[in-house]
Amino acid sequence: MYIKKLMIALCAVVAAPLSFSASPAVAYSEAGKFDSSFNEAVFREGVAPYRAQYGHNLVEIEPASPAEYVSVLTRLAEQGRSPIVAVGFSYGEAVAEVASQYPDLQFTILDSVVDLPNVQSILFKEYEGSFVVGAVAALKAKKNTIGFVGGVNLPFITKFGCGYAQGAHYINSNIQVLSRMISDDFSGFADTEGGYNKAAELIDAGAEVIYAAAGGAGNGVYDAAAENSGVYAIGVDSNQNFLHVGTMLTSMVKNVGVAAFGTWHEAEEGTWKPGVKVLGLAENGVDWKLDIFNRDLITVKQEKEINKIREDIISGKIRVIDYTANNNQCPVALISN
Structure with missing residues (x-):
């Protein structure tokens, strides 16, 4: 039910679907894939389940700094990758530049808005x-x-x-x-x-x-x-309650991984649409976490x-x-x- 509600919200975009054959990719931020935070949530809740369900060769790339954002997105676009998920608002200018040069490819940016007809922008409350x-x-x-x-x-x-x-x-x-x-x-x-x-x-x-x-x-x-x-x-x-048990009171999770999975899933189903999605508590886009690691603290x-x-x-x-x-x-x- 939890993922189902979020997937329903992810489909609520008014633009017409763009149909392409899915050959997806993700460009993480410079903090790295295993940052115990935003990037890692995309990997664990987006990349991993996508590979388990579809078995495709989803490409991951980790730039060393924001100065590489344009070049890594361009490299993925030259390979025909689509949809390309850019992780984080710091990708805004790079996505705008590269997506405009590759109008036949799909791009999704998390945490920012890029107003182009081939870009899906996912925001969180x-x-x-x-x-x-x-x-x-x-x-x-x-x-x-x-x-x-x-x-x-x-x-x-x-x-x-x-x-x-x-x-x-x-x-x-x-x-x-x-x-x-x-x-x-x-x-x-x-x-x-x-x-x-x-x-x-x-x-x-x-x-x-x-x-x-x-x-x-x-x-x-x-x-x-x-x-x-x-x-x-x-x-x-992401849920970081396990990092220092007894210290981590809770975590404010943004379900960025589920959102990333959703955009790739839509491409597989031929329902991917550009536009803006905004996910809050009602859409299970954000929440707090209570589990075995912080149960004794609350x-x-x-x-x-x-x-x-x-x-x-x-x-x-x-x-x-x-x-x-x-x-x-x-x-x-x-x-x-």
């Missing part, structure tokens, strides 16, 4: 999932300070922090949410040392729970939290309260503000200094 884990953090914190670490200082990343702060303030109006950004460029997503250092700053400032939206650099955040008794971390994109009472918040967001009873759709303004305090 990260602010909804972040609200939920912000509430989890506030319920866990014994004092009034929690933290957020972003990989790159961009509104798209601040959106995670703003949703997190809204959820925390929903539980405790007196809580302080401290924010730190690792870098002003995309290198921040791979800077584990930078993640560690920013988390250490927050811990020194009294943060008891730290949420990371930092790609592979989040591993540094989790390491720092694990070294400090009474400090917890919240993972992002009481049954807290679980019920969090799931009630989740249901109220879906029903519209709780309205979560999208930072980027609100002129880059957060309705609650997100303290960056």
Whole structure:
């Protein structure tokens, strides 16, 4: 039922289908396939099940830096690969450039919009999932300070922090949410040392729970939290609860892998369509994770309260503000200094 609901949402695009023979590919971000985050979710929940079901030679490519994005997409396009899934919003300009040069191929970009007739853009309501884990953090914190670490200082990343702060303030109006950004460029997503250092700053400032939206650099955040008794971390994109058992409070998952599988599946079925898809809690595009690895950290009472918040967001009873759709303004305090 879980995957079925998301697959229904993935088919809700108004443009006419484009029919091509599937010969798919994926271009990961520079953080690498096994980043315990965004890329790895695409591999484990998208690439692996696609190969198991269809058995095709799906090509994977891992660029060393964003400077290689255009060249790797061009290489895949020259091979006639289609659909080509580009993992992450940092691919936006590269997809726009290459897709316009290969109009007969299909491209899908995760977390960004490229307005071309052969591009499928899949977005997620990260602010909804972040609200939920912000509430989890506030319920866990014994004092009034929690933290957020972003990989790159961009509104798209601040959106995670703003949703997190809204959820925390929903539980405790007196809580302080401290924010730190690792870098002003995309290198921040791979800077584990930078993640560690920013988390250490927050811990020194009294943060008891730290949420990371930092790609592979989040591993540094989790390491720092694990070294400090009474400090917890919240993972992002994929389920990272297993990384430091006893430290990882929960994870805000984006079902990017299922979305990637969906675009390849559509190509196989001849139903692939360009356009924009937006997936939130209602569409099972985002969620929080409770499993055997963090069960002992969250009481049954807290679980019920969090799931009630989740249901109220879906029903519209709780309205979560999208930072980027609100002129880059957060309705609650997100303290960056």
